[in-house]
Amino acid sequence: xxxxxxxxxxxxxxxxxxxxxxxxxxxxxxxxxxxxxxxxxxxxxxxxxxxxxxxxxxxxxxxxxxxxxxxxxxxxxxxxxxxxxxxxxxxxxxxxxxxxxxxxxxxxxxxxxxxxxxxxxxxxxxxxxxxxxxxxxxxxxxxxxxxxxxxxxxxxxxxxxxxxxxxxxxxxxxxxxxxxxxxxxxxxxxxxxxxxxxxxxxxxxxxxxxxxxxxxxxxxxxxxxxxxxxxxxxxxxxxxxxxxxxxxxxxxxxxxxxxxxxxxxxxxxxxxxxxxxxxxxxxxxxxxxxxxxxxxxxxxxxxxxxxxxxxxxxxxxxxxxxxxxxxxxxxxxxxxxxxxxxxxxxxxxxxxxxxxxxxxxxxxxxxxxxxxxxxxxxxxxxxxxxxx
Ligand code: GCO
Ligand code: MN
Ligand code: MN
Numbered sequence: 001x002x003x004x005x006x007x008x009x010x011x012x013x014x015x016x017x018x019x020x021x022x023x024x025x026x027x028x029x030x031x032x033x034x035x036x037x038x039x040x041x042x043x044x045x046x047x048x049x050x051x052x053x054x055x056x057x058x059x060x061x062x063x064x065x066x067x068x069x070x071x072x073x074x075x076x077x078x079x080x081x082x083x084x085x086x087x088x089x090x091x092x093x094x095x096x097x098x099x100x101x102x103x104x105x106x107x108x109x110x111x112x113x114x115x116x117x118x119x120x121x122x123x124x125x126x127x128x129x130x131x132x133x134x135x136x137x138x139x140x141x142x143x144x145x146x147x148x149x150x151x152x153x154x155x156x157x158x159x160x161x162x163x164x165x166x167x168x169x170x171x172x173x174x175x176x177x178x179x180x181x182x183x184x185x186x187x188x189x190x191x192x193x194x195x196x197x198x199x200x201x202x203x204x205x206x207x208x209x210x211x212x213x214x215x216x217x218x219x220x221x222x223x224x225x226x227x228x229x230x231x232x233x234x235x236x237x238x239x240x241x242x243x244x245x246x247x248x249x250x251x252x253x254x255x256x257x258x259x260x261x262x263x264x265x266x267x268x269x270x271x272x273x274x275x276x277x278x279x280x281x282x283x284x285x286x287x288x289x290x291x292x293x294x295x296x297x298x299x300x301x302x303x304x305x306x307x308x309x310x311x312x313x314x315x316x317x318x319x320x321x322x323x324x325x326x327x328x329x330x331x332x333x334x335x336x337x338x339x340x341x342x343x344x345x346x347x348x349x350x351x352x353x354x355x356x357x358x359x360x361x362x363x364x365x366x367x368x369x370x371x372x373x374x375x376x377x378x379x380x381x382x383x384x385x386x387x388x
Pocket of ligand 2 (some may be wrong): 100218220221258288
């Protein structure tokens with residue numbers, strides 16, 4: 001049996017804020033101490049991770065002096081080079097400080113919008129200094145509880161102007177960032193703007209430089225919206241917009257749980273891994289999750305190891321799925337081919353359309369055929385449950 005030990009070649013990443021999560025929640029204080037970034041880097045490297053991602057303030061406190069900032073960055077860079085980890089993605093904390101309580105890029109206060117841009121440009125400088133090539137934009141506070149302020153259309157315009165500005169800044173600095181928008185339907189706001197992958201894809205098309213923008217979809221976020229994560233990711237891949245991905249797990253209809261990857265919905269996780277592996281997605285696989293609040297430090301590393309092991313186990317199952325003769329026969333039977341009709345439907349020509357309109361279909365037979373999905377799904381379940 002394979003040993004499912006991750007290596008940097010697997011390109012697994014964690015945020016400083018994930019393995020550094022102290023267990024604080026809206027009802028209770030931290031259950032774990034704060035750990036310094038260099039220590040987290042050392043531990044992640046020992047587990048076989050490839051990289052570590054960060055918000056500006058995961059490393060540099062919001063009120064740090066320039067000298068303090070430089071010292072923290074130097075210490076972090078030393079740990080990265082000592083332990084062979086990279087920083088593929090950086091982002092801005094535009095949600096913790098009270099200044100952002102009613103939004104950052106979409107605040108109704110022009111001073112807050114300007115401060116959000118300033119803070120993001122500094123954070124982009126930091127990310128570039130650390131070698132990041134992907135810049136994530138999660139608009140946690142970009143939303144409303146109350147629509148009486150009447151800013152729905154304005155907010156979209158302000159958001160667009162900010163993204164255009166930041167893309168132009170990145171280009172002017174030669175940073176070459178690819179920006180990845182991370183949709184979420186709610187929490188911490190009642191309604192967050194651009195709530196789903198589909199919304200973000202539509203919005204990107206309205207930007208000045210749409211080619212610089214893509215998606216950072218998250219398993220928990222689409223699930224919170226009652227949607228299928230594999231379906232959302234497929235749409236992002238189809239649009240050439242899967243720039244990054246946040247893996248975790250989530251029960252539907254709950255607060256954002258950030259569970260260990262595969263912990264709640266291993267079947268959904270399997271189809272997601274299958275999609276990523278078969279589509280040739282080559283970016284980092286980022287676990288945006290954290291250990292349960294119940295856990296001590298040993299639980300944090302069990303959580304991190306578990307995320308990566310589950311991915312590798314599911315990747316192995318994907319290979320078995322492809323090699324399983326019975327499953328492949330069921331798939332071949334499901335996907336009916338018809339060379340004559342496919343020739344007519346492949347390209348529109350007046351002749352093809354004429355022939356298609358004249359074709360006599362056996363409608364009753366089409367409706368009667370059983371596609372074998374029950375059997376195929378049970379074979380998949382048995383594969384996942386380890387009995388084939
Ligand atoms: C959340 C989000 C965040 C973002 C992070 C990076 O629900 O809190 O998933 O963890 O991913 O801020 O942008
Ligand atoms: Mn999240
Ligand atoms: Mn996330």
